Amino acid sequence: MTRVFSGIQPTGHLTLGNYLGAMRRWAEADQYRAESLFCVVDLHALTMDHDPARVRRLSRQTATLLLASGLDPDVCTVFLQSHVDEHTRLSYLLECVASDGEMRRMIQYKEKAAKERERGRSVRLSLLTYPVLMAADILAYGANEVPVGEDQAQHVELTRDLAVRFNQRYGHTFVVPRATLPPVGARVMNLQEPTRKMGKSDDSGAGVVYLLDEPDVVRKKVLRAVTDSGREVVYDREERPGVANLLDVLAACTGGNPESLADVYDSYGSLKKDTAEAVVEALRPLQARHRELCADPAYVEGVLRDGAEKARAVARPTVDTAYRAIGLLPPVAEPSLSAAR
Numbered sequence: 482m483t484r485v486f487s488g489i490q491p492t493g494h495l496t497l498g499n500y501l502g503a504m505r506r507w508a509e510a511d512q513y514r515a516e517s518l519f520c521v522v523d524l525h526a527l528t529m530d531h532d533p534a535r536v537r538r539l540s541r542q543t544a545t546l547l548l549a550s551g552l553d554p555d556v557c558t559v560f561l562q563s564h565v566d567e568h569t570r571l572s573y574l575l576e577c578v579a580s581d582g583e584m585r586r587m588i589q590y591k592e593k594a595a596k597e598r599e600r601g602r603s604v605r606l607s608l609l610t611y612p613v614l615m616a617a618d619i620l621a622y623g624a625n626e627v628p629v630g631e632d633q634a635q636h637v638e639l640t641r642d643l644a645v646r647f648n649q650r651y652g653h654t655f656v657v658p659r660a661t662l663p664p665v666g667a668r669v670m671n672l673q674e675p676t677r678k679m680g681k682s683d684d685s686g687a688g689v690v691y692l693l694d695e696p697d698v699v700r701k702k703v704l705r706a707v708t709d710s711g712r713e714v715v716y717d718r719e720e721r722p723g724v725a726n727l728l729d730v731l732a733a734c735t736g737g738n739p740e741s742l743a744d745v746y747d748s749y750g751s752l753k754k755d756t757a758e759a760v761v762e763a764l765r766p767l768q769a770r771h772r773e774l775c776a777d778p779a780y781v782e783g784v785l786r787d788g789a790e791k792a793r794a795v796a797r798p799t800v801d802t803a804y805r806a807i808g809l810l811p812p813v814a815e816p817s818l819s820a821a822r
């Protein structure tokens with residue numbers, strides 16, 4: 482059976498980009514067609530300057546939103562990365578397979594490190610090694626598929642390289658995974674700067690639709706989206722990134738196709754209006770379920786506890802196999818120590 486693994490960082494309030502690029506597919510399709518695990522990757526949230534109380538708060542909120550989006554703990558596994566030691570255990574082994582040059586070539590590292598330096602902060606070593614931890618997240622579970630947005634494709638590519646290299650050097654241990662991207666919505670752009678990805682940590686929230694934004698706030702943000710000079714509605718991501726982004730969002734929310742939708746509209750105003758309503762409708766059930774779940778934090782905690790247990794049971798044998806394969810002795814009583822040579 483296909484196994485799916487994906488993760489999301491609790492580094493900010495989740496956005497429409499997270500939802501359309503990743504979460505919605507996990508909830509609507511992946512969990513039903515594959516054995517799936519979805520993880521709030523809290524260790525990754527420590528790679529940049531962080532406030533411990535905020536990470537705790539956002540970890541809870543992110544897990545609650547995953548459930549609110551429709552992930553069903555009876556069907557899939559939802560858990561926190563730091564509750565399963567196998568991620569960090571495996572990460573170290575993979576650091577012994579990866580090279581520093583490979584890490585320094587990662588686009589997200591370059592962008593985020595530059596941002597930290599601009600702010601006069603030092604760059605944490607964990608920001609450089611982050612993609613190795615991400616590879617460990619995926620490889621520990623033997624996942625074949627990793628449903629992500631476009632910005633994570635390079636990290637999944639690196640994961641493939643590390644898996645192949647490890648297998649060649651130390652014997653077949655890991656499944657070589659592949660990224661799966663949604664047909665539309667793989668890269669939702671910031672509404673105010675449509676050449677930049679919509680991100681949780683963007684400095685200003687004006688161009689970012691957060692999943693918990695009130696309907697009127699969503700409407701305002703979409704209606705104020707920067708569009709391009711010109712009048713007619715055409716789908717051209719290079720020349721008309723603002724309009725193309727609105728068409729992508731509308732298509733992703735309504736299940737349409739951005740090119741055909743362009744033919745339906747003769748003004749930016751009507752496109753914005755329909756897009757705003759489509760986003761409000763897409764978020765409505767999620768927000769309602771989120772309100773219910775917030776009233777029952779013990780339920781969410783129980784889901785995470787059971788999820789971690791299930792996840793550990795899947796990851797441990799693979800990580801133990803990797804420890805043996807790379808040359809580490811098993812921690813057992815004396816007689817087998819000499820036998821294991």
Ligand code: TYM
Nearest residue numbers: 487488489490498499502503615629630633667668669679
């Ligand atoms: P993160 O937390 O930035 O984003 C979670 C998921 O949302 C997608 N996404 C978007 N998709 C479309 N448009 C956008 N504007 C947009 N913004 C975010 C991301 O592509 C991602 O699928 N490194 C990962 C987390 C991670 C992970 C993993 C993912 C850690 N370990 C293992 C998969 C497998 C990250 O920072 O995602």
